[in-house]
Structures are given as C-alpha cells and as structure tokens.
Amino acid sequence: MNGSAWGLVIATFLASAVETVEAFTIVLAVGITRGWKSALLGVGAALALLVALVVLIGPGLLAIPINTLRLVVGGLLLIFGLQWLRKAILRASGLKAIHDEVAIFAREAAELREHGPVVPGAFDAYGFSLAFKGVFLEGFEVIFIVLTFGAIHQSVGLAALGALLAVIAVIVIGFIVRAPLSKVPENLLKFIVGIVATTFGIFWGVEGAGVDWPGNDLAIVGILAFTLLFSLAAVAYLKAKVESHSAVVSA
Amino acid sequence: MKGIKAFFAFVYDFIVGDDWRLALAVVLGLALTWGLNSAGYPMWWVLPIVSFGALAWSLRRALQSHDRP
Numbered sequence: 001m002n003g004s005a006w007g008l009v010i011a012t013f014l015a016s017a018v019e020t021v022e023a024f025t026i027v028l029a030v031g032i033t034r035g036w037k038s039a040l041l042g043v044g045a046a047l048a049l050l051v052a053l054v055v056l057i058g059p060g061l062l063a064i065p066i067n068t069l070r071l072v073v074g075g076l077l078l079i080f081g082l083q084w085l086r087k088a089i090l091r092a093s094g095l096k097a098i099h100d101e102v103a104i105f106a107r108e109a110a111e112l113r114e115h116g117p118v119v120p121g122a123f124d125a126y127g128f129s130l131a132f133k134g135v136f137l138e139g140f141e142v143i144f145i146v147l148t149f150g151a152i153h154q155s156v157g158l159a160a161l162g163a164l165l166a167v168i169a170v171i172v173i174g175f176i177v178r179a180p181l182s183k184v185p186e187n188l189l190k191f192i193v194g195i196v197a198t199t200f201g202i203f204w205g206v207e208g209a210g211v212d213w214p215g216n217d218l219a220i221v222g223i224l225a226f227t228l229l230f231s232l233a234a235v236a237y238l239k240a241k242v243e244s245h246s247a248v249v250s251a
Numbered sequence: 252m253k254g255i256k257a258f259f260a261f262v263y264d265f266i267v268g269d270d271w272r273l274a275l276a277v278v279l280g281l282a283l284t285w286g287l288n289s290a291g292y293p294m295w296w297v298l299p300i301v302s303f304g305a306l307a308w309s310l311r312r313a314l315q316s317h318d319r320p
Contacts, residue, residue: 071281074281075277075278075281078277078302079266079267079273079277080265080266080268082273082302082306082309083268083270083273085306086268086269086270086273086306086309086310086313087268087269089310090310090313095314096313140261140265141265144265198302201277202298202299205281205284205298206284206295206298208281209281209284209285209288210288210289210293211284211288211293211295212293212295213295214295219295226299226303230303230306234306234307234310238310242314245317
C-alpha cells in the first residue's frame with residue numbers, strides 16, 4: 001500500500017471508531033436494561049439496511065465523472081470536516097462540554113428502565129427500535145465517510161477495510177471491558193478526522209472546480225499543516241479567552 | 252412519514268450541523284472558485300480563505316454567545 005492508501009485506511013478507521021463507540025454505548029444500554037435479544041436484532045436490522053445502502057449508492061458514485069465527484073464530494077466533505085473541527089475546537093477550549101460516554105450510558109439506561117418492564121423471552125419493540133436507530137444513524141455517518149473517501153480514491157474496498165477494522169476493534173475492546181468506552185479519546189479522534197476531512201475537502205473541491213493546485217498532490221501537505229496550525233491557534237486563543245472570562249466572573 | 256421527516260432532519264443535522272453558515276460559505280466558495288476559473292482566473296486560494304474565514308467567524312460567534320450573561 002502507498003501513502004495515499006494508508007491515509008485512506010487511517011482516516012476511515014479513526015472516523016468509524018468515533019461513530020462505533022457512540023453506537024456501542026447505545027446498544028450496551030439497551031442490551032443491559034432491555035435484554036440482548038432485541039438489542040442484537042436491532043443491530044442486525046440496521047447493519048442490513050446500511051449494507052443495502054452501500055450496495056445501492058456505491059456503484060452509482062463510482063460511475064460519476066471524477067471532476068463532478070470531486071466537486072460534490074469535496075464540498076460535502078469540507079462542510080462535514082469544518083463542522084467536526086468547529087465542535088472539536090469548542091470542546092478542546094472548554095466552550096462546549098466533552099462527550100462523556102459514561103454519562104450518556106447512564107442517561108440512556110435510566111430512560112430505558114422508565115419505559116416499563118420487559119416480558120422475558122418476548123420481543124421488545126422499544127429496545128429493538130432504540131438499538132436500530134442508534135446503529136443506523138451512527139453507521140450512516142460511517143458509510144458517508146467510507147463512500148466519499150473511497151469514491152474519490154476509486155477504492156471503496158480500502159475505505160471499507162478501515163471502517164471494518166474500527167468496528168471490530170471497538171467491539172472486541174467493548175466485549176473485554178463490558179462498559180461504556182469512556183477511555184477512548186473521542187474529541188482527539190474527532191479533531192483529527194475534522195482536520196483530515198477539511199484538508200481533503202478543500203483539495204478535492206478546488207480540483208473539482210477545475211483549478212490545479214501548485215505542487216499538485218504536495219499541496220495536501222500544505223493544506224494539512226495550515227489546517228492543523230489554524231486549529232491549534234484557535235484552541236489556544238479561545239482557551240485564553242474562556243479563562244480570562246472565568247477569572248473576571250469569579251473575581 | 253414521521254420516520255422520513257426524522258431521517259431528513261438527521262441528514263440536515265449531519266451535514267449542515269450546528270452552524271448552517273459554514274455550509275453556505277463552502278457552497279459560495281466552491282461556486283466562486285468554479286466561476287472565476289470558467290472566466291479564465293484559476294484561483295486555488297479562494298476556497299481555503301472562504302472556508303477558514305467562515306470557521307473563524309463561527310468560532311467567534313460561539314465565543315460571544317458564551318460570554319453573554
């Protein structure tokens with residue numbers, strides 16, 4: 001595999017890991033409070049629908065002319081990347097609460113318990129729908145990343161490999177610890193994915209608009225470095241502002 | 252019907268997210284880059300400037316709403 005292929009696998013691995021951790025928390029809450037049968041049925045149904053979506057959309061994406069694909073996918077990826085980066089910068093600087101899987105698990109489990117008892121052995125539609133929704137919505141984000149990155153590289157298989165490795169890693173770790181995966185540095189992963197998505201979104205968007213980059217593919221390194229520096233500077237600036245504001249309030 | 256509405260709400264939230272201005276800036280940046288290139292002015296730096304400008308503005312808005320009592 002060359003550097004670009006490694007980049008593709010790593011980007012889809014990181015993005016998929018974040019989403020799988022979030023889906024895992026929901027499924028764990030449903031499984032523990034409402035029973036594993038309905039939870040796993042919900043997971044299976046959501047995965048089947050996601051696979052069907054990939055089979056339906058994937059080949060169509062690969063048939064689109066590469067410049068149109070770069071323009072549209074680059075634009076979508078850039079919007080997505082800027083949103084993730086914004087969220088990660090706000091969390092790192094203390095302007096937004098850090099995603100806490102333990103708190104989310106506790107809240108989900110309390111809501112599930114309030115919904116009444118489960119009849120042993122019976123199909124629990126509520127647990128099923130929650131597990132289905134959680135896996136489908138988080139999984140939808142994973143297939144968006146897999147299809148966009150994969151289509152541009154003309155290698156959906158490699159992108160899917162990154163996602164699959166992430167799902168397997170999260171499930172194996174989750175099975176071992178049997179608790180919400182609170183130790184996974186979700187914000188750091190989101191930060192990295194935001195930077196990568198923003199970088200490739202800008203690169204492909206400009207190429208899709210018909211403009212060549214100075215230095216061709218080497219421009220990616222420049223955009224990546226600038227995006228990283230911008231993000232770190234933004235975190236430092238906002239952190240300082242938040243701290244000075246807190247000092248004024250507490251004085 | 253409710254499910255379809257909820258799905259589109261999710262897609263909107265997923266792509267457009269917390270600040271729709273970022274999405275609008277990207278669309279405008281791409282259109283401007285494409286339009287300028289079509290007119291014979293290939294300018295690769297337009298999209299990065301528009302994107303990072305919009306992100307800086309969005310972060311500033313978030314900071315201001317945090318500072319507001």
